[in-house]
Amino acid sequence: MADPIITIAQRLKPTFARIGGISEADADAVVRRSDRADAQVNGSLALAKQIGKTPREVAQLVLDDADLSSVCSSVEIAGPGFINVTFAPEFLADELARAAVDPRLGVSSATKAQTFVIDYSAPNVAKEMHVGHLRSTVIGDALVRMLEFVGHKVIRENHIGDWGTPFGMLIEHLIDLGETEAANELSVGDLDSFYKQARAKFEAEEIFKERARARVVLLQGGDVETLRMWKLLVGESTRYFDRVYQSLDVKLTASDIMGESAYNDLLPEVVERLNASKMLVTSDGAEVVFVDGFVNRDNEPLPLIIRKTDGGYNYATSDLACVIDRVERLGATVVLYVVGAPQAQHLEMVGVVSRKAGWVPETTQMVHVAFGNVLGSDRKILKSRSGEVVKLDALLTESVERARDAVREKNPDWSADQQNAIAKQVGIGAIKYADLSTDRIKDYVFDWERMLSFDGNTSPYLQYAHARICSIFRKAGVDRTSVRNVTPIVEHEAERALVLRLLQFDTAVWDTLDKYSPHRLCTYLYDLASEFSAFYEHCPVLRASTDEQRTSRLALCDFTARVMSQGLALLGIETPEQM
Numbered sequence: 001m002a003d004p005i006i007t008i009a010q011r012l013k014p015t016f017a018r019i020g021g022i023s024e025a026d027a028d029a030v031v032r033r034s035d036r037a038d039a040q041v042n043g044s045l046a047l048a049k050q051i052g053k054t055p056r057e058v059a060q061l062v063l064d065d066a067d068l069s070s071v072c073s074s075v076e077i078a079g080p081g082f083i084n085v086t087f088a089p090e091f092l093a094d095e096l097a098r099a100a101v102d103p104r105l106g107v108s109s110a111t112k113a114q115t116f117v118i119d120y121s122a123p124n125v126a127k128e129m130h131v132g133h134l135r136s137t138v139i140g141d142a143l144v145r146m147l148e149f150v151g152h153k154v155i156r157e158n159h160i161g162d163w164g165t166p167f168g169m170l171i172e173h174l175i176d177l178g179e180t181e182a183a184n185e186l187s188v189g190d191l192d193s194f195y196k197q198a199r200a201k202f203e204a205e206e207i208f209k210e211r212a213r214a215r216v217v218l219l220q221g222g223d224v225e226t227l228r229m230w231k232l233l234v235g236e237s238t239r240y241f242d243r244v245y246q247s248l249d250v251k252l253t254a255s256d257i258m259g260e261s262a263y264n265d266l267l268p269e270v271v272e273r274l275n276a277s278k279m280l281v282t283s284d285g286a287e288v289v290f291v292d293g294f295v296n297r298d299n300e301p302l303p304l305i306i307r308k309t310d311g312g313y314n315y316a317t318s319d320l321a322c323v324i325d326r327v328e329r330l331g332a333t334v335v336l337y338v339v340g341a342p343q344a345q346h347l348e349m350v351g352v353v354s355r356k357a358g359w360v361p362e363t364t365q366m367v368h369v370a371f372g373n374v375l376g377s378d379r380k381i382l383k384s385r386s387g388e389v390v391k392l393d394a395l396l397t398e399s400v401e402r403a404r405d406a407v408r409e410k411n412p413d414w415s416a417d418q419q420n421a422i423a424k425q426v427g428i429g430a431i432k433y434a435d436l437s438t439d440r441i442k443d444y445v446f447d448w449e450r451m452l453s454f455d456g457n458t459s460p461y462l463q464y465a466h467a468r469i470c471s472i473f474r475k476a477g478v479d480r481t482s483v484r485n486v487t488p489i490v491e492h493e494a495e496r497a498l499v500l501r502l503l504q505f506d507t508a509v510w511d512t513l514d515k516y517s518p519h520r521l522c523t524y525l526y527d528l529a530s531e532f533s534a535f536y537e538h539c540p541v542l543r544a545s546t547d548e549q550r551t552s553r554l555a556l557c558d559f560t561a562r563v564m565s566q567g568l569a570l571l572g573i574e575t576p577e578q579m
């Protein structure tokens with residue numbers, strides 16, 4: 001455990017247990033960061049109530065009992081009974097030296113490795129990917145990277161929408177257009193117009209509607225020729241998705257696809273199982289499950305529709321099949337759904353039904369990692385200028401182009417290749433970071449100027465902080481790895497603030513995973529960059545007063561750059577050495 005705040009909380013556990021006459025598991029010293037000192041112990045307040053003493057008396061008992069001399073240089077009781085703690089500089093220095101030789105930079109691994117199945121991205125075949133899919137992809141990718149980093153087993157699943165009634169009309173439209181023409185349209189990523197044309201015909205022409213209906217029956221019946229055309233649609237779309245994933249530099253690949261169609265064979269079993277557990281009822285000709293506690297707007301019981309009147313299965317049915325597959329075949333102990341907030345009720349109902357049916361062991365968690373909308377400057381859902389869905393590949397291209405202008409301006413003498421390579425890292429990083437750095441449940445406003453700015457809580461700012469450190473080493477002609485066995489000197493206030501922050505990388509990663517909230521790691525990295533700036537301003541590095549101090553400060557620079565680079569990598573963002 002690298003974080004000194006956790007170290008002190010653990011050291012104080014036996015003390016709090018003794019004073020309170022409670023078990024160590026129940027004892028909590030409640031240690032927090034503080035503006036007044038390095039940390040503040042707040043646990044005396046709660047304990048005082050339990051044992052009928054004043055908080056200041058308890059605080060005194062704590063200090064009498066605990067030996068913190070190896071960790072703290074001063075401790076004092078303050079206010080109503082807080083204990084203000086200042087860490088001993090040697091302690092901080094030793095902890096940093098230990099973290100610096102650790103390839104994981106002090107981040108502890110999971111005590112018990114779990115099997116995570118993570119459902120994210122999930123765009124729909126023959127439909128444009130929209131900014132909601134971008135959020136799901138970016139948040140999901142960051143969580144995958146972090147969960148793997150701490151040692152969990154992670155199974156990525158891209159639950160694309162590749163099945164259901166719309167495919168009747170889509171296939172008929174494909175036939176009308178001719179396969180070559182259709183493939184052309186789809187492969188350039190003009191999915192929306194393809195879908196809209198099909199929909200328009202479906203609505204306007206009775207004959208087309210009939211053809212579409214008949215086609216769905218053929219599709220569900222496994223007709224070979226129909227399946228061949230369906231595969232064509234899916235193939236063109238997934239090629240397009242793949243291109244977006246590649247430009248985005250996320251870990252999803254074609255082999256992670258587990259679309260709705262993959263659960264086809266399991267659907268009858270879902271019905272059988274629900275029937276056997278007496279949960280299935282017929283309502284208005286459809287087979288449904290009523291879920292306790294869920295009502296519609298008119299306060300009537302709300303069912304989860306399993307099988308529609310026409311015999312077709314529903315979106316919910318494939319989600320139930322997913323649960324069976326993920327728990328029973330894949331052995332998931334945690335299932336994460338990185339899906340927009342509007343689907344909360346649907347996912348909650350799926351969760352309740354599958355637990356009630358006995359498919360999900362008590363110890364298995366199902367978590368909806370929900371997120372808000374991406375808004376335009378008018379605070380409405382982000383649209384393109386012509387009012388259409390924003391095309392993701394166009395958005396990514398624009399970001400890289402804008403970044404290229406900035407990079408070119410800063411480094412006019414670089415080759416075009418060099419400018420392009422860095423522009424890609426900056427442009428894609430900016431998009432991802434803008435998405436990840438706000439609390440995911442909130443909406444955020446998409447703002448080019450802000451996300452690409454080299455100031456403020458942005459990816460370019462953090463990437464630049466990293467690149468600046470790399471340039472210090474270049475200037476000094478010092479190899480970065482040569483300062484990794486150095487125990488630093490923690491003297492100046494800015495040094496101690498920086499070291500304390502560096503040692504909290506561990507806590508930042510775990511806090512982020514605790515609520516699946518990447519913005520927490522972003523905030524940490526931004527605080528780190530700010531503290532590094534203060535350090536760099538007050539503590540000369542290359543012009544330090546002694547060789548020893550220079551080496552020590554170079555070691556702090558190097559470790560900061562490593563945490564920055566690793567932290568951004570966990571968010572899926574690259575860190576160039578020069579910008």
Ligand code: ARG
Pocket residue numbers: 119122123124159160161319322337339
């Ligand atoms: N394809 C769906 C959409 O675009 C998202 C699917 C999310 N995952 C799930 N298991 N339901 O809205």
